[in-house]
Amino acid sequence: MALPWDEAWLREVLETALARGGDYADIYLEERRSTLIALEDRRVERVHVGVDRGAGVRVLKGDSTVYAYTNDLSRDGLLRIAEQVSRAAAQGREIGLSQLKKLDEEIPSLEDAPLEEKVKVVQKADEAAREVSPLIRQVMVSYGDVAQDLIIATSEGELVEEKRSRLRFTVNAVAAEGGVIQTGFEALGSTAGFSAAFKESPPEELARVAARRAAALVKAPPAPAGKMPVVLAGEAGGTMVHEACGHGLEADLVQKGLSVYKGKLGEQVAAEEITVIDDATLPGKYGSYRYDDEGVRARPVVLIEKGVLKEYLYDRRTAVKEGRNSNGHGRRESYQHKPIPRMANTYIAPGEWDPEDIIREVKEGFLVKKMGGGQVNTTNGDFVFEVAEGYLIQDGDVGPLVRGATITGNGPEVLRQVTMVGRDLGFTVGTCGKDGQGVPVSDAQPTIAVGELIVGGTRVGNVRIRRL
Amino acid sequence: MDLLEVVSAAVAEGKRAGAEEVEAFAVTGTALQIEVRHGQVETLEQAQETGLGVRVLKGKRFGFAFGTDFSPQGVKETVERAVAACQLAAPDPYNLLPAPSTAYTSPELYDARLAETPVEEKIALARFMEEAAFSFDPRVKIVETSTYQEELSEVALANSLGVSGSYRGTVCGLYLSLAAEADGQSETGYALKYSRFLRELDPRALGEEAARRAVGLLGARGVKTASVPVVFDPYVAVDFVSLLAPALTAEAVQRGRSLFAGKLGEEVATSKVTLLDDGRLPGGIRTAPFDGEGVPTQRTVLIERGVLKQYLYDTRTAAREGKASTGNAVRGSFRGQPTVGPTNFYLEPGGQSPEEIIRQVPEGFYLTEVLGMHTANPISGDFSVGAVGFWIKDGELAFPVRGVTVAGNIKSLLQRVDAVGSDLRFFGGRGAPTFRVSELKVSGH
Numbered sequence: 001m002a003l004p005w006d007e008a009w010l011r012e013v014l015e016t017a018l019a020r021g022g023d024y025a026d027i028y029l030e031e032r033r034s035t036l037i038a039l040e041d042r043r044v045e046r047v048h049v050g051v052d053r054g055a056g057v058r059v060l061k062g063d064s065t066v067y068a069y070t071n072d073l074s075r076d077g078l079l080r081i082a083e084q085v086s087r088a089a090a091q092g093r094e095i096g097l098s099q100l101k102k103l104d105e106e107i108p109s110l111e112d113a114p115l116e117e118k119v120k121v122v123q124k125a126d127e128a129a130r131e132v133s134p135l136i137r138q139v140m141v142s143y144g145d146v147a148q149d150l151i152i153a154t155s156e157g158e159l160v161e162e163k164r165s166r167l168r169f170t171v172n173a174v175a176a177e178g179g180v181i182q183t184g185f186e187a188l189g190s191t192a193g194f195s196a197a198f199k200e201s202p203p204e205e206l207a208r209v210a211a212r213r214a215a216a217l218v219k220a221p222p223a224p225a226g227k228m229p230v231v232l233a234g235e236a237g238g239t240m241v242h243e244a245c246g247h248g249l250e251a252d253l254v255q256k257g258l259s260v261y262k263g264k265l266g267e268q269v270a271a272e273e274i275t276v277i278d279d280a281t282l283p284g285k286y287g288s289y290r291y292d293d294e295g296v297r298a299r300p301v302v303l304i305e306k307g308v309l310k311e312y313l314y315d316r317r318t319a320v321k322e323g324r325n326s327n328g329h330g331r332r333e334s335y336q337h338k339p340i341p342r343m344a345n346t347y348i349a350p351g352e353w354d355p356e357d358i359i360r361e362v363k364e365g366f367l368v369k370k371m372g373g374g375q376v377n378t379t380n381g382d383f384v385f386e387v388a389e390g391y392l393i394q395d396g397d398v399g400p401l402v403r404g405a406t407i408t409g410n411g412p413e414v415l416r417q418v419t420m421v422g423r424d425l426g427f428t429v430g431t432c433g434k435d436g437q438g439v440p441v442s443d444a445q446p447t448i449a450v451g452e453l454i455v456g457g458t459r460v461g462n463v464r465i466r467r468l
Numbered sequence: 469m470d471l472l473e474v475v476s477a478a479v480a481e482g483k484r485a486g487a488e489e490v491e492a493f494a495v496t497g498t499a500l501q502i503e504v505r506h507g508q509v510e511t512l513e514q515a516q517e518t519g520l521g522v523r524v525l526k527g528k529r530f531g532f533a534f535g536t537d538f539s540p541q542g543v544k545e546t547v548e549r550a551v552a553a554c555q556l557a558a559p560d561p562y563n564l565l566p567a568p569s570t571a572y573t574s575p576e577l578y579d580a581r582l583a584e585t586p587v588e589e590k591i592a593l594a595r596f597m598e599e600a601a602f603s604f605d606p607r608v609k610i611v612e613t614s615t616y617q618e619e620l621s622e623v624a625l626a627n628s629l630g631v632s633g634s635y636r637g638t639v640c641g642l643y644l645s646l647a648a649e650a651d652g653q654s655e656t657g658y659a660l661k662y663s664r665f666l667r668e669l670d671p672r673a674l675g676e677e678a679a680r681r682a683v684g685l686l687g688a689r690g691v692k693t694a695s696v697p698v699v700f701d702p703y704v705a706v707d708f709v710s711l712l713a714p715a716l717t718a719e720a721v722q723r724g725r726s727l728f729a730g731k732l733g734e735e736v737a738t739s740k741v742t743l744l745d746d747g748r749l750p751g752g753i754r755t756a757p758f759d760g761e762g763v764p765t766q767r768t769v770l771i772e773r774g775v776l777k778q779y780l781y782d783t784r785t786a787a788r789e790g791k792a793s794t795g796n797a798v799r800g801s802f803r804g805q806p807t808v809g810p811t812n813f814y815l816e817p818g819g820q821s822p823e824e825i826i827r828q829v830p831e832g833f834y835l836t837e838v839l840g841m842h843t844a845n846p847i848s849g850d851f852s853v854g855a856v857g858f859w860i861k862d863g864e865l866a867f868p869v870r871g872v873t874v875a876g877n878i879k880s881l882l883q884r885v886d887a888v889g890s891d892l893r894f895f896g897g898r899g900a901p902t903f904r905v906s907e908l909k910v911s912g913h
Contacts, residue, residue: 036804037556040723041723043558044556046530046532047554047556048534048803048804048805049532049533049549049550049552050533050535050549051534051535051537051546052534052535052536053537063510064508064510064511064512065510065511065513066512068513068514068515069513069515070515070517071518071537081514081516084514088512088514088587115553115556116556119556137724137725138723174724174725176724181725181727181849183847223852225875225909226693226911226913256505256610257609257610260654336515372843373840373842373843374840374843375840375841375854376839379647380654380655382839382854383839383854384839384853384854384873386843404850404852405852405873405875406853406854408871408873409871454690454872454912454913455911456853456854456873456874456875456911457852457875457909457911458875
C-alpha cells in the first residue's frame with residue numbers, strides 16, 4: 001500500500017509545527033518493507049516479513065531540535081504530533097513557509113525478487129560452506145532486505161519523493177577441532193538490486209571464503225602481542241579510515257568540541273599520500289543514496305586532500321550553525337530517529353604503489369587481510385579495529401596465518417605515519433552505530449603501510465620484529 | 469484501544485487464514501527523550517508507537533510477520549503475510565506453542581509517577597546531572613549529552629492454545645557523556661542508570677561519577693606489554709558477563725556453537741563465580757510475568773560456585789530435550805519472533821569491596837573502559853579489546869592508562885577469577901560487580 005499524502009496536508013502539518021515559531025520544520029513519511037531469512041543447522045529457521053509505517057515531524061529552533069513521531073499516518077495523527085512539536089518549540093521566531101515544490105525527477109523503480117529466490121541463495125550458501133572442510137560444524141546464513149518509500153517535505157519548500165532498497169547477506173561458518181572453536185564471517189551489502197548484487201558476489205563464493213577462513217583459523221596460532229609495523233591490505237576493507245578519521249569529521253562532534261579534528265580545517269592532518277573521500281553517489285554501494293534523509297541531494301565530499309583537512313560531514317542543523325549548506329550527510333535509521341551527520345561510503349583514494357612491493361618494503365610486521373568491526377573515541381582519537389584475518393610478514397613475504405586480534409592506534413598519529421599507499425581499492429560493508437542509530441555504510445582503502453601499531457594478541461616473544 | 473482485543477483478533481484471523489496455531493504479540497506505548505547540553509535543551513523527542521508481531525504454525529513450519537497498523541485491515545494483512553512466509557521455512561517436529569499457565573506472577577513494573585511528572589521536571593533532572601559534573605571538577609569542560617529517557621508501554625500476548633496475558637511497564641534512565649581537559653589533553657567519561665522507577669534515578673551521583681571517570685584519565689599513557697592481574701570495574705565487568713549469555717542458551721548448545729556444550733556438572737569457572745538469570749528479579753528492567761511466548765518467568769542458576777548447572781530454554785529447545793522451558797523466549801521488539809536469551813542476567817556479588825580487591829594487587833591493571841567490545845566473539849570466546857583504566861602498583865592506582873589492549877578467551881578468564889566484589893550494579897538487564905582475574909595479556913609498546 002502506498003503512503004497516503006498530498007501537498008495540502010503536508011503544508012498544513014508544517015504550518016502547525018511552526019505555528020508557535022521556529023527556524024525550520026520538516027516532515028518525514030516512511031513505509032519500510034523488510035524481509036529476513038535465517039538459516040542454521042541446514043534448515044531455514046526464520047522467514048520474517050514486515051511493514052513499518054511511520055512519520056516524524058521536526059522543528060529546529062536555534063540549537064534545539066524538537067522531534068515527534070507516530071505510527072498513525074492519518075491527517076489527524078500527523079497534526080497531533082505537529083501540534084506536540086509546536087508546543088515544545090514555543091517562543092521561536094516567526095518564519096514564512098515557502099511554497100512546496102516537488103522536485104521533478106524520475107523516482108527509481110525498485111527491483112524485488114520472489115521470496116523463494118531469496119530462500120534459494122541462503123540454501124546455496126549453506127551447501128557451499130559445508131563442502132569446504134570436515135571441520136565446519138555449523139553454518140549460519142542470513143538474508144535481509146529493506147525497501148523504503150519516503151516523502152520528505154521542508155519549510156524551505158523542498159518536497160522529495162524517494163524510493164530506496166538495500167540488501168544484506170551474511171555467512172558465519174563455525175569450525176571446531178580439539179576444543180578450539182573459530183568462526184569465519186563474510187558479508188555482502190548492496191543497493192544495486194537482488195540480481196546485480198548476487199551476480200557480482202555469488203552466494204556460494206562468499207560462503208566458501210567464510211568457511212575456508214574458519215577452518216584455517218582453527219589450526220592457526222594466536223596473534224602476537226605488542227607494537228609492530230602493520231600493513232593493511234586493500235581487500236581488508238575500510239574500517240580503519242571509518243574509525244581513525246571518519247567519525248571525527250562528523251560536524252556535530254566537531255561543533256561540540258569532541259573531535260581531535262576540531263579547528264584543523266586547512267591544516268595538514270595526515271601524510272601527503274592520504275586523500276579521503278565520502279561519496280554517497282557511488283552506484284550500488286551499501287551506503288549509497290540519491291537524497292539524504294533530510295531531502296538533500298547527495299554529492300561526493302573530499303574530506304582530506306593530500307593530507308590537508310578540507311571539509312566536515314554536515315546535516316542541515318550543523319550546516320546552518322556555520323552559515324553554510326549541508327553536504328548531504330544528514331541520515332537517520334528510520335522515522336523513529338532525528339537526522340544527524342553520518343558517513344556513507346568512505347574511502348582512502350588509491351595511490352601509486354604495487355601492493356606486493358609494500359609488503360616487500362615492510363619486511364617484518366603484521367599484515368591485515370580482513371578487518372572486522374571497530375570503535376573510536378573521537379575526543380582523543382584512540383581507535384580499535386578487529387582483525388578477522390591476519391598474517392605475519394616475514395622477510396618481505398606473507399608468512400603464517402595467526403588468529404585474530406584487535407589493533408589499536410590513534411587516528412591523527414596513524415594517518416601521519418602512512419608511508420606507502422597502494423593502487424588497489426577494497427570495500428567492506430557494515431552497519432554503523434552512533435547515538436543509538438544504525439545506518440548502512442561501506443568503506444574502503446588501498447593497501448597501505450601504516451607504521452607501527454599495537455597488535456592485541458596473546459603471544460609474546462615468538463615473532464621476529466625488526467625495529468625500523 | 470484494548471490491546472488484548474487486538475491480539476485475540478489476530479489469533480482468530482490466523483485460524484481463518486488456515487494456520488494450525490497462531491500467536492500474536494502487540495505493544496503500544498509512548499517514549500520521551502530529553503538531551504541537555506550546557507544548560508540548553510538540545511533535543512526533545514516524543515513518540516507514540518504501536519506494533520503487532522504474528523507467528524503462525526502450519527505443517528510444523530513457523531512463519532512470522534509484523535506491522536504497525538492495528539486496524540482490522542492492517543491486522544488481516546499482517547496475518548496473511550505470516551501465513552505466506554511459513555510456507556518457505558523448514559519444518560521442525562519441535563516447533564510448538566506453549567499451553568496456558570496459571571503461574572503468572574504480578575511483579576511491580578509500572579511507576580505511575582512517570583506519567584504524572586511534567587516534562588519540565590525531567591528536563592531539570594538532566595540539567596542537575598550536568599551541573600553536578602561541572603561543579604565536581606573545573607577540568608570538566610564539555611558535555612556531549614546529558615540525557616533523560618523514558619518509556620511507558622503495554623504488552624499483550626495471546627495464542628490459539630489459550631495463552632492470554634498483558635502487562636504495563638515503565639522504564640526511565642539517565643545518561644551522561646562528557647570530556648575533561650587539561651594541558652591540551654582531552655579524556656572522556658560517562659555514567660548511566662536505567663530503572664523502572666523514577667525515584668531510583670540519582671542525577672548527582674551519576675554526574676559526579678562521569679566527571680570522576682573523565683578527570684581520572686587525564687594524563688593517561690601507554691604501558692609495556694605484560695601479563696598481569698586485571699581488575700574489572702562493573703561497567704566493563706558487565707560487558708564480559710554479557711559475552712557469556714549466548715553460549716548459555718540451549719539453542720547454541722544444540723547447534724554446536726557453545727563453549728559450554730557437554731559441560732553440565734563440570735567446573736567451568738572458579739568457585740567465586742555464580743551466574744544467574746532471573747526473570748522475576750524485583751525492579752529488574754527485564755522482569756515480566758511471562759516471557760515472549762507466554763511461559764511464566766523464573767529464576768535460573770546457570771553457574772553455581774563454578775559448576776555449570778543449567779542452560780536457558782524456550783519452548784522449542786526444551787521440547788527437543790524433553791524438558792520444560794525456563795521462560796527465556798525473549799523478544800527484542802514486535803519486529804521479530806522470539807529467540808532464546810537472557811532476562812535479568814548477572815554475576816552474583818561476593819564479599820569484598822572493590823578497594824580491597826585492588827589493594828591485594830602488587831602490580832596490575834584496573835580496567836574501567838573498553839573499546840570495540842562488539843568485536844569479541846561469543847562463539848569462540850576470543851576477545852581482544854582496546855583498554856582504558858589505571859595501572860596498579862603496590863595496591864594503589866599509580867597512573868591512568870590508555871592506548872593498550874587486553875586479550876584472551878572468556879573460557880580461560882572464568883578459570884582465573886580470584887575475587888568478586890560486593891558492588892553488584894545493573895546496566896539495563898545485565899549486572900555485574902567488580903571482579904579480578906589472576907592474569908591477562910595487556911598489549912602495549
